[in-house]
Amino acid sequence: MEDTRMEIFDEQYRVVAVDSRHLVIRGVRTGEVLVINADPAVPIEQADYPLGKLIALSDPSTAAAN
Numbered sequence: 001m002e003d004t005r006m007e008i009f010d011e012q013y014r015v016v017a018v019d020s021r022h023l024v025i026r027g028v029r030t031g032e033v034l035v036i037n038a039d040p041a042v043p044i045e046q047a048d049y050p051l052g053k054l055i056a057l058s059d060p061s062t063a064a065a066n
């Protein structure tokens with residue numbers, strides 16, 4: 001069984017839709033569509049994620065401790 005978690009973080013994604021509660025992205029290589037739900041206290045800003053913008057996801061388990 002492949003480790004799909006790492007595949008998610010190895011992919012680049014293009015923003016295909018955004019509103020204050022959801023970010024919808026599509027993998028450039030795989031075409032896989034992901035819907036990311038925002039924290040209600042911190043809504044997603046459309047200005048930060050314009051349609052067509054390329055983004056990459058980072059693995060929060062590898063983030064440096066403060």
